[in-house]
Amino acid sequence: MKSTESPAHYSGTKCSQELLRRMSLMGDVQNNSQSDLQAAHDARYEAGIRVRREVMGDEFVDAALSRNAGSDGEELQRHITATVWGSVWTREGLSRRDRSLLNIGMLVALRATEELRGHVKGALANGLTREEITEAIVHASGYCGAPAALAAMKVAQQVLVEELGSKPEDE
Structure with a gap:
């Protein structure tokens, strides 16, 4: 065992001086x-x-x-x-689009429908499509349950209609 690893290292003049030096540095850091x-x-x-x-x-x-x-x-x-x-x-590491997709899934899981409303708009602004937003909620239903997904889909549909209009018949 090195002397720096023994309990004796933490007592005595040398240690006290080091402690005072570090405390002085901390004081400088605290002030700044x-x-x-x-x-x-x-x-x-x-x-x-x-x-x-x-x-x-x-x-x-x-x-x-x-x-x-x-x-x-x-x-x-x-x-x-x-x-x-x-x-x-x-x-860095994830695009805003990817972050929006993740948020939709997490907000479905949390049943945070008021936050979901804003994040569906954000997802559209970040390049997600109506189909991708819908699919994210459908996918989340398998992990979060039907009640959470149904509540989320209700909010998402309202936002999608407000932002994009009604879903075209051919989709």
């Missing part, structure tokens, strides 16, 4: 970290609000933000915008 953390959060929020508007549309985002302005939900909206939209949706 508050402003750095705020700047990083602000940057993620700005990236998130941009992506959120591009995917969900200004009307949806404005309604979500104004509905929560001045309430307990305001901080949650800021947090979701910064973390989900500013950190997750901006990652």
